[in-house]
Amino acid sequence: MTVCFFGDGALNQGVLHESANLAAIWNLPVVYVCENNQYAMSARADKFTSVPDPAVRASAYGFPGFSCDGMDVLAVYRTAAAAVARARAGNGPALVVCITYRFLGHHVGDPLNYRDPAEVDTWRARDPVERFQRELIGHGVLTGEQAEALQADVVREIEAAVAFARSSPEPEVDTLMEDIYA
């Protein structure tokens, strides 16, 4: 099966409509996952998407659409697992919309002058990584020390990857199209 990820910015592109329609007609094992972080570049979702919950659009293609709390790791897992199980059982595509939030700008130079910092703080308080960590510690799956050690491991891994990239030669121009499927 195939999982396609896209942002809320891609929701209103014609190609999504064409793909979803064909996927339904051919009964393809596809799960469409919209990471609805409520901003596409500097535009707020309610300014460019006609419905508050884009999951309702799936019914127009004849397959189910599920919205879930994208700030809750286990809610995303349960919702995705149901959509994947359907697809694997031969029941065709599904749309999963994860309601989340874009903490940072669209790009590093984004002035973020189009939204209220208080809104960001509200969503930051629901940070899914911190929330899941609290849940794991609360259920005794992880100790605070193990969580800290894990975080230190991740930081080390990222730093090693950055160092590797910085010390590697620039890629050749003719590799530009490698691993791109069209």
Ligand SMILES: Cc1ncc(C[n+]2csc(CCOP(=O)(O)OP(=O)(O)O)c2C)c(N)n1
């Ligand atoms: C096919 C295509 N159409 C339009 C654009 C211009 N564009 C770049 S980013 C963007 C919005 C992306 O929104 P989203 O996926 O929600 O990303 P986010 O701002 O959340 O990072 C658009 C319209 C593009 N890059 N490609």
Ligand SMILES: [Mg+2]
């Ligand atoms: Mg977005």
